[in-house]
Amino acid sequence: MKTVILKYNAGNIQSVSHALELLVVDFEITDEVEKIQSADKVIFPGVGEASTTMAYLKNKKLDQVIRDLKQPVLGICLGMQLMCKHSEENDISCLGIFDEVVKKFEASKEFKVPHMGWNNLTLTNSWPEKALENSSVYFVHSYYVPVNEFTTAVSDYIVPFSAAMKKDNFYAVQFHPEKSAQAGERILKSFLAI
Amino acid sequence: MLTKRIIPCLDIKDGRTVKGVNFVDLRDAGDPVALASAYAEQGADELVFLDISATQEQRKTFASLVKDIARHINIPFTVGGGISSVEDVAPLLEAGADKVSVNSSAVRNPQLINELSKAFGAQCIVLAIDARKIDNAWIVHTHGGKNPTDKKLFTWAKEGQDRGAGEILFTSMDHDGTKNGYAIDPLSKLHELLTIPVIASGGAGSMGHFADVFALAKADAALAASVFHFGEIQIPELKTFLKNHNIPVRL
Numbered sequence: 001m002k003t004v005i006l007k008y009n010a011g012n013i014q015s016v017s018h019a020l021e022l023l024v025v026d027f028e029i030t031d032e033v034e035k036i037q038s039a040d041k042v043i044f045p046g047v048g049e050a051s052t053t054m055a056y057l058k059n060k061k062l063d064q065v066i067r068d069l070k071q072p073v074l075g076i077c078l079g080m081q082l083m084c085k086h087s088e089e090n091d092i093s094c095l096g097i098f099d100e101v102v103k104k105f106e107a108s109k110e111f112k113v114p115h116m117g118w119n120n121l122t123l124t125n126s127w128p129e130k131a132l133e134n135s136s137v138y139f140v141h142s143y144y145v146p147v148n149e150f151t152t153a154v155s156d157y158i159v160p161f162s163a164a165m166k167k168d169n170f171y172a173v174q175f176h177p178e179k180s181a182q183a184g185e186r187i188l189k190s191f192l193a194i
Numbered sequence: 195m196l197t198k199r200i201i202p203c204l205d206i207k208d209g210r211t212v213k214g215v216n217f218v219d220l221r222d223a224g225d226p227v228a229l230a231s232a233y234a235e236q237g238a239d240e241l242v243f244l245d246i247s248a249t250q251e252q253r254k255t256f257a258s259l260v261k262d263i264a265r266h267i268n269i270p271f272t273v274g275g276g277i278s279s280v281e282d283v284a285p286l287l288e289a290g291a292d293k294v295s296v297n298s299s300a301v302r303n304p305q306l307i308n309e310l311s312k313a314f315g316a317q318c319i320v321l322a323i324d325a326r327k328i329d330n331a332w333i334v335h336t337h338g339g340k341n342p343t344d345k346k347l348f349t350w351a352k353e354g355q356d357r358g359a360g361e362i363l364f365t366s367m368d369h370d371g372t373k374n375g376y377a378i379d380p381l382s383k384l385h386e387l388l389t390i391p392v393i394a395s396g397g398a399g400s401m402g403h404f405a406d407v408f409a410l411a412k413a414d415a416a417l418a419a420s421v422f423h424f425g426e427i428q429i430p431e432l433k434t435f436l437k438n439h440n441i442p443v444r445l
Contacts, residue, residue: 011287011314011315011318014264014287014288014289014290015264015290015292018264018265018268018290019268021265022265022268047315047317047318048315049315107389107390108389109385109386109389112388112389112390112391112392112414113389113390114316114317114360114390114391115196116317116360116361116391116414117196117197117198117199117239117391117414117415118196118197118199118239118444119195119196119197120195120197136197136444138269138270139196140270140292140317141317142316142317156195157196176270178268179268179269179270179292180268180269181234181268181269184268185268
């Protein structure tokens with residue numbers, strides 16, 4: 001059982017790797033195509049800006065590699081947004097695994113942006129597991145994916161948005177399971193157990 | 195619903211927590227990792243570690259401590275103290291910190307906020323501001339509140355937001371250490387003025403003070419040190435209290 005954390009210019013690779021260490025998971029951080037393709041699970045983390053990270057992935061030819069993966073893949077935060085078709089963040093095309101457009105939160109006095117802190121999940125599917133209904137997880141983001149046919153968990157900030165999505169072997173979460181205490185640990189475990 | 199955040203703050207010197215920390219059921223209250231884990235277990239929403247080391251040697255200890263903290267806790271944490279360049283920040287984030295806070299160095303060189311925000315993203319840059327009211331104006335102070343500057347709280351906070359800070363951490367020096375409650379008026383004004391989250395600091399003495407800072411000043415998060423370190427307020431009780439006062443918290 002080998003899990004790979006996809007290495008690219010994302011900010012939270014260390015945090016994700018620490019979380020896997022705590023779970024005593026056998027993993028490797030790599031951008032080597034063969035290792036990514038032969039892994040049992042792939043985690044696609046992400047903190048940063050969409051256009052620079054997307055450019056980096058394209059430059060390394062990792063964009064097509066990710067699209068073609070057949071094993072379970074988990075996109076986290078920006079990773080989830082990059083799995084969509086398009087992002088309003090600097091108006092760029094993304095991987096297109098989910099046929100959705102990533103939108104910007106409109107800040108106001110009442111609703112500060114970034115959406116930063118702990119918010120609760122309303123589950124609409126069998127993943128994440130039912131036990132996590134209404135549990136709080138940690139978010140930090142200024143862009144969001146609207147609720148769509150692939151949404152498996154919803155959170156509400158300004159508008160209801162996709163907190164988690166799933167399509168075939170692709171799983172994605174807008175929040176940071178690696179920073180979400182016990183609830184986050186459960187989500188990582190449930191992904192690793194698929 | 196987005197919940198209000200409770201943030202214990204730990205001062206670190208030479209890799210150890212300072213200020214007579216007296217934490218219940220903890221064998222070594224000077225060990226930041228043990229203390230941080232205890233707070234995370236109790237339901238703290240985030241943690242702040244402030245390096246108050248005086249020497250370069252002690253600062254190195256802090257960087258390795260950050261790595262150790264990141265390995266042991268699974269909630270977000272901010273580190274601050276002595277950060278004055280992009281080069282200072284990269285190793286801290288690589289070590290596993292989620293955010294960094296800047297204070298005096300940003301006052302001296304405001305462009306630093308732009309540089310950090312561009313390099314690492316606004317979400318991980320916290321602008322910490324210490325201010326005190328002098329002749330009816332909130333005057334920004336640096337170097338742990340020792341040096342008054344020509345900056346005023348509200349214009350500086352707005353400038354910080356415009357330059358790319360992701361959060362403002364405001365400490366009222368007039369309230370800090372008094373245990374008489376947070377500075378509700380300037381915090382309310384910051385809430386009205388800004389579109390980024392505001393962390394309130396200085397003055398927490400009772401659970402009611404936390405309720406006030408969330409309900410009256412609309413703060414997004416409240417930071418405190420001694421009331422937690424001395425066990426005067428327990429985080430689980432505090433959160434239950436806030437929930438009973440209709441303030442959204444993570445339980």
